[in-house]
Amino acid sequence: GDSVTQMEGPVTLSEEAFLTINCTYTATGYPSLFWYVQYPGEGLQLLLKATKADDKGSNKGFEATYRKETTSFHLEKGSVQVSDSAVYFCALSDQGSLNAGNNRKLIWGLGTSLAVNP
């Protein structure tokens, strides 16, 4: 079945360092790809998404490119801040049975904890 693999954490960086969190996926068809972020004590929030190959999602200085040839969707940020400390989840949207209409479920990586030190 479909699956998402992301790098294990925790990742600890100093402020202004470059961030990469790797995410690769296995899927049939053409899934949509997402990065969600979970700040301490809060629910999940969508950070960015890409719906087709070569799309680049970006938000708050983060970006990720949907690479079909390498089945990857790595998250990057050029200069992290203390406020970026959170858990980051890569996910793909499984289209399920097309005969059943536009139903969907999200399949998740295990999450990568990021701690940014001042």
Add this chain to the structure above:
Amino acid sequence: KAGVTQTPRYLIKTRGQQVTLSCSPISGHRSVSWYQQTPGQGLQFLFEYFSETQRNKGNFPGRFSGRQFSNSRSEMNVSTLELGDSALYLCASSLAGTVYAEAFFGQGTRLTVV
């Protein structure tokens, strides 16, 4: 507009009991999905409802069930609780439940089974 509201935020139950969790989606959203989050397994899909119909179901035992009402509010029920059911249960709503639609999450219900 108001976000996704889950109640209660915290629950402590005893093995063998049952529990009902509630989720109120964002106004106008018709799709509600439920996920179980644990440190070891991460986020696991439970089920998705759209217009009161269950459209998709994850690989959980029949002790886990849910329903959706005509106002799109959803409940999930877990019967005969086991210690392993301790988790954060997250509800997400989306506008139309398509593969491209953003899912908005509530803060979750933290269930502890003792």
